[in-house]
Amino acid sequence: MAKIKSPATISTEFDIDPEDLFRLGIIDTQLASDTNLFIDPLLLEGSAHPEINTGAATAYEQRFELIIKLLRVSEVKGDLPWRKVEKLFKFSEISWTCLGYSSSVRGAGFGKELTTHALDTAAQIVRLGITDIDFFMGLSLFEEGIGADRISDMTTNIIIKDLVRLTQRVNKDLKIPSREFKVEGELQELPVNPYTDSPLIFVPTDIVRDLPIATDWSDISRAVKENEELRERVSGKIGQIWSTMTKKDKANIKNAALSSKESFEQLLEMLREVPLEPYDFTRDENGESFWVKLTKIGFEYPVKFKNSTAPATAEEAVAFVEEMILQFQDLIENKGIWKELWSDDKKPRREKAAQRLFFTMAYSYCKANNLDITPEADAGNGPVDFKFSSGFNNRVLVEIKLSTNSLLHGYQKQLEIYKTAEDTDHGIYLVIDVGGLGQKYAEVQRARREAIERGEKTSKIFLIDGNRKASASKR
Incomplete structure (x- = not known):
């Protein structure tokens, strides 16, 4: 990549x-x-x-x-x-x-x-x-x-x-x-x-x-389920297959669609029932554009790092990345940037949006401190969210997860695989709470403690509160 x-x-x-x-x-x-x-x-x-x-x-x-x-x-x-x-x-x-x-x-x-x-x-x-x-x-x-x-x-x-x-x-x-x-x-x-x-x-x-x-099968399936008249018109094999359609069923839907002119016309009819709506840039659920206005966030909220020169050791690189994460936490929790984690309909944006928000902040700090940042670094075992590096030996990986997703697997398996692939012992697991956290964070912390007790090298865990907040007058 x-x-x-x-x-x-x-x-x-x-x-x-x-x-x-x-x-x-x-x-x-x-x-x-x-x-x-x-x-x-x-x-x-x-x-x-x-x-x-x-x-x-x-x-x-x-x-x-x-x-x-x-x-x-x-x-x-x-x-x-x-x-x-x-x-x-x-x-x-x-x-x-x-x-x-x-x-x-x-x-x-x-x-x-x-x-x-x-x-x-x-x-x-x-x-x-x-x-x-x-x-x-x-x-x-x-x-x-x-x-x-x-x-x-x-x-x-x-x-x-x-x-x-x-x-x-x-x-x-x-x-x-x-x-x-x-x-x-x-x-x-x-x-x-x-x-x-x-x-x-x-x-x-x-x-x-x-x-x-x-x-996207989900759009078509939703359109069929919500349209009673269409459900009555769409019958036979293709209708039955569509009701339980998955991506693994391509061969089945192809055979059914090509079985007759009527079957294929039913397929086209279902296709046309999907609302013709372009991507909603105002809501921006996927976080494709919201972060543009935040590209100068690091300059608008400057921070003086302990070491103003490029990290000379892996430990210094880790310390620098941790300082950036603490600054990111302050921006989210205390400077109102939590709003960018949410779309206008009060639903959390997707995980990619949180990753991009972190990138816009980290990029300016890295540029000012001569540290290389590589989003979605891929060394053959899938992409970790970020790799920070200063020279070959000073590498730190950062994996970002929203609380709405599974956390334990990402910490125990994914991040460790990425660390091995990138030839580094240094990783940070950044959890952003946007609801649904429950016991997930406690499970990850317990897994880390148990790994430390076994004498294993572990990745640090940070938790940021990205939940919606009432206005200052209502707190």
Whole structure:
């Protein structure tokens, strides 16, 4: 996993008010790593941007109408119409939007094998008599390897010219430094991402979701359960399978959907019942954007560390990280930053949001004290949340857990595995209480005491109270 060197976003890098981007309907994407949101083609037609609701929606529709037309006249795999389809279904990686799952800004794309499987299935669907272009979204429900990132990459490839036009229009207001890049064989004047020296393509806020509709069973299952009329219409094998659907059932749902034209049309009907709602940036449950306004938190709340030079020993590195955690605790518990752990509907944001909040604070302190911070450091056994290091030998790992999750396993197993993988004895387990703590913290503390009694090296545990607090006048 690539190292995230900076939490920079469009607004922080180019000194733009995040509210201006929000007003323009543009995502304030990270520039040195991906924002974990994805373009959903089912949202294109409803966008407020003319380049998208007209240009992009039409481009997407025409691409798949042509693919369906060619598949209908193809007589054998490999003939001329089939080869034309293969060219039309060739979707490469596009990283210029800075969206996806990666900690770098690389896309996913479709490889040759995945393309072959997808087209084989598409051909079967067309032979059933299905001509609705939305069935290509349905492929992700039962084709291994077609997930959120590839659906987004597929769509981006098709609508790239429209995204370019939108970017050029919006940048007349933002005035981000730009230069010419070749896009689809044509030179285009586009903003420059200084972290990749590549084009920076703006993405509207109203065409993205945290997962595209057709990759998430829960959305479809919920829609079916809440719609009595739909439940009556959806019957037979596909309806029975859907009622207990899990990700392991891809093969079953594929066989049921391809059993007849009626079955596949039922699948599409269920797909359309999912509300077409883009990601809610105001609520920001996943913590994709809230932390942007907090990137200078370390400078707004300065702290004088005991040692102002880069840690020379592992012990000094541990002491420095512990000081940062105590500062983080003070910010959460006493400076009102606890509010950022909660969305507007008074529900705790996901664990990733707490990790990003810690990163925004720690990054500025590390930068000022010449300590390297690596979020989601991966040495082959899965990613630990953070690795702090000064030289090869001075490494400290920090694992963050919300109280709503299981705590004991993370402390006894995960953190120790990460420490072994990163070749260090020094780890810190940071628990943030947002409710549901119960006896979990006591269990972790007991496990640590028992390990100490056995003579084992243990990781320190910190507990931060991140619960909602009444205003000062009501305390």
